[in-house]
Amino acid sequence: MEIKERQLxxxxxxxxxxxxxxxxxxxxKNLAAKMGFAESALYRxxxxxxxxxxxxxxxLSMDMDSRxxxxxxxxxxxxxxxxxxxxxxxxxxxxxxxFLVAIFSDGLLEESKAINEAILQIMGTKRKHLLQIIQQxxxxxxxxxxxSADELVHIIMGSFRLHxxxxxxxGFSFDLKLKGNKLMANLLTLIQPLxxxx
Numbered sequence: 001m002e003i004k005e006r007q008l009x010x011x012x013x014x015x016x017x018x019x020x021x022x023x024x025x026x027x028x029k030n031l032a033a034k035m036g037f038a039e040s041a042l043y044r045x046x047x048x049x050x051x052x053x054x055x056x057x058x059x060l061s062m063d064m065d066s067r068x069x070x071x072x073x074x075x076x077x078x079x080x081x082x083x084x085x086x087x088x089x090x091x092x093x094x095x096x097x098x099f100l101v102a103i104f105s106d107g108l109l110e111e112s113k114a115i116n117e118a119i120l121q122i123m124g125t126k127r128k129h130l131l132q133i134i135q136q137x138x139x140x141x142x143x144x145x146x147x148s149a150d151e152l153v154h155i156i157m158g159s160f161r162l163h164x165x166x167x168x169x170x171g172f173s174f175d176l177k178l179k180g181n182k183l184m185a186n187l188l189t190l191i192q193p194l195x196x197x198x
Contacts, residue, residue: 001062007045011056015098050112057118060099061125068129078137085129086184090177097172104168127153144193152191159187
């Protein structure tokens with residue numbers, strides 16, 4: 001998927017509108033005004049609002065896949081890979097909170113089947129990376145096998161999503177990475193095998 005520089009600027013502006021006004025505020029008129037050009041100029045880049053949102057979500061999935069692959073490529077330890085993957089996500093969303101809002105926006109899921117599928121693709125991309133790390137950690141006895149890798153990923157993703165939602169609802173008021181690393185430490189305590197008491 002190739003996104004031109006102007007298209008990226010448009011989807012970033014769309015994300016900012018979602019942050020400020022929610023899905024209702026995201027209109028082609030408001031978007032054109034934010035970009036500083038005529039509404040008709042938007043249609044040279046996108047067919048309409050749905051395509052803008054879809055492009056944003058597909059860009060997020062593609063970008064996440066690339067970022068997470070690079071973040072863990074030189075790390076051997078599954079525990080350190082998990083930390084690196086989460087820190088990469090925290091750093092990305094700290095710099096780009098408008099993209100986080102796109103995922104959580106009220107009404108976005110109902111916008112269209114294609115948008116719903118694009119959000120599921122983002123979740124699938126993240127799940128793929130986490131599953132590989134958890135499976136490796138279980139093979140190396142770094143993570144518990146009392147639960148399946150799928151179940152552990154479900155717990156980790158749910159915790160991450162709640163953390164990000166709390167950050168968004170607080171108006172991005174706390175240090176995402178600092179609090180996120182504490183969450184990561186707690187999750188690691190939960191998923192590491194219990195040591196035998198002699």
